[in-house]
Amino acid sequence: MQDRFTPRQQLQAEVTRIGVFDSGVGGLTVLQEVYRQLPHESVLYFGDTARVPYGTRSAAEIIQFTRETLDWMVSQRVKMAIMACNTSSALALEIVRSEYDLPILGVILPGARAAAFQGQRIGVIATPATVQSDAYLHAIQEANPHAEVWQVACPEFVPIIENNRLQEPATLEIAKQYLQPLLDRSIDTLVYGCTHYPHLEPILRKFVPANVRFINPAIHVVNAATKELNLLGINSNIEAIPTKFIVSGDPQQFANLAAQWLPTQLVVEQIALGLRL
Ligand code: DGL
Secondary structure, rough: OOOOOOOOHHHHHHHHOOEEOOHHHHHHHHHHHHHHHHHOOOOOEEEEOOOOOOOOHHHHHHHHHHHHHHHHHHHHHOOOOEEEHHHHHOOOOOHHHOOOOEEEEEEEHHHHHHHHHHEEEEEEEEEEHHHHHHHHHHHHHHHOOOOEEEEEEEOOHHHOOOOOOOOOOOHHHHHHHHHHHHHHHOEEEEEEEEHHHHHHHHHOOOOOOOOEEEEHHHHHHHHHHHHHHHHHOOOOOOOOOOOOOEEOOOOOHHHHHHOOOOOOOOEOOOOOOOOOO
């Protein structure tokens, strides 16, 4: 009797993906690390682009959006979720983690630990909500009580990146203004406290002194995910299938923007995440 499924369909049916989510293209910096460190894992990527930015929203909104995303990810049967968003990780992770029968990882703890082990004078750039939460300050000082930490909120960075304005001359000037208070403190380490910000690296490298170490929490959260997958025995040993990209806003706009950081042309679908009752 002939098989009901083609080999490709059979493979797709067997694959369980890791869910990676953010408000927009910031989570792509985490996705790139998944590709590098976990090449066998398949990913379901969600960007809540209809509601970006998260960083200037209230805690109640951020928690609600995070729950809606996780509810949907569970309905898609992901085996793990990575909050590729510092704002959700800072405001929602500890509240929602116990509500789901799913391993959920956030970016702040792995990033803060990496910073605490490598630096003494640490600058954190992040969204206003993340800075206000002091999540990095507490996590860094818990790992290294002697570390000095300064945080700067950078509300304009996410709109600049989401609207594809990285190359405009004004972006360099805005970046210099945000970073100056940290450079005045002679930081030795700079933490990207928002997953969008590694996209700014070519601009920041133009004026941040070469002795300042950049900490990209994406590297460290994927490292933590690798350990967790192994520990739970749910790591993939079959070939990865292409990432599924879903957004809540305009799929074409996301595909065009994301193309500058990813090697292949993306197929992006749209969903609407409803209000959670
Ligand atoms: N990329 C996210 C973060 O790491 C969200 C930024 C935003 O939407 O304001 O905080």
